């Protein structure tokens with residue numbers, strides 16, 4: 326099928342760009358002896374996860390149990406990390422069931438989480454790996470090395486949990502002193518840390534500056550997005566995720582309306598220093614400002630475009646944040662050189678629990 330035959334709006338993944346990204350990130354991590362553990366929350370696709378495993382990934386990262394259940398059921402079951410505090414009876418029952426089908430590690434940053442994991446796994450007669458989440462970026466994670474040491478000691482002492490090390494998000498080189506301080510606590514207590522897990526695509530190519538890292542979680546690298554264009558880790562061709570849209574109205578000389586809004590691109594905004602907030606980059610009209618959207622209407626300032634888009638023109642838009650963009654779609658077209666090679670499901674769409 327030719328891409329012209331696809332109805333719009335439609336999610337696309339350009340396979341040349343995707344494969345290029347999968348290869349260049351895997352090559353970097355293999356060269357530096359760091360395990361790549363892709364975060365599948367970006368694409369949520371079994372097909373892409375299998376491509377990542379075939380290229381040498383050591384396992385996968387899933388943000389939620391539901392994502393992990395989908396991946397494991399689909400055969401991506403070698404080794405799974407869920408970097409999230411898992412609590413409550415409903416989730417702990419699912420977690421213990423999942424430990425029977427894969428090697429599972431979860432993150433914890435409190436005694437409450439660690440004790441809950443231990444009680445549930447012990448009752449079910451199974452065990453789960455635990456990494457202590459280190460903080461510092463305003464989200465979860467312990468903020469002192471002393472607390473990291475205390476939680477590691479607790480995890481090491483309880484039944485049903487196996488202390489595996491630490492994780493931190495994100496992991497630019499600046500986090501190294503804190504990471505070293507935390508690992509010194511492990512050393513002082515004689516505790517193991519076979520897993521030292523860093524993460525985030527923008528920090529991927531500096532991972533070798535933190536020799537303590539044994540593995541790295543990157544999510545967005547296969548497809549990029551506007552942020553990666555600006556950081557220059559990805560070219561337009563390497564931003565493999567796009568939303569195909571049609572110009573449906575030209576209400577004024579400066580405004581074009583496309584048939585994709587927040588329900589196809591997601592509502593994520595990118596703050597551009599010169600051009601204000603943007604919702605996407607239109608490949609065919611790079612001077613256009615995709616400045617706003619309602620659910621089904623993309624509002625684009627085309628005053629700087631020459632020529633300007635006409636009613637009926639079809640364009641490919643690189644979204645700001647690929648992860649929620651995938652979550653808006655059941656399926657995406659895998660395209661190569663304007664041919665549709667396949668339609669692939671977004672298997673773990675909406676798996677937020």
Ligand SMILES: Cc1ncc(COP(=O)(O)O)c(C=O)c1O
Nearest residue numbers: 408494524525526542543544545
């Ligand atoms: C815990 C964790 N690890 C890894 C990642 C992957 O980061 P990125 O999407 O920048 O590749 C994320 C993304 O939010 C994350 O939350």
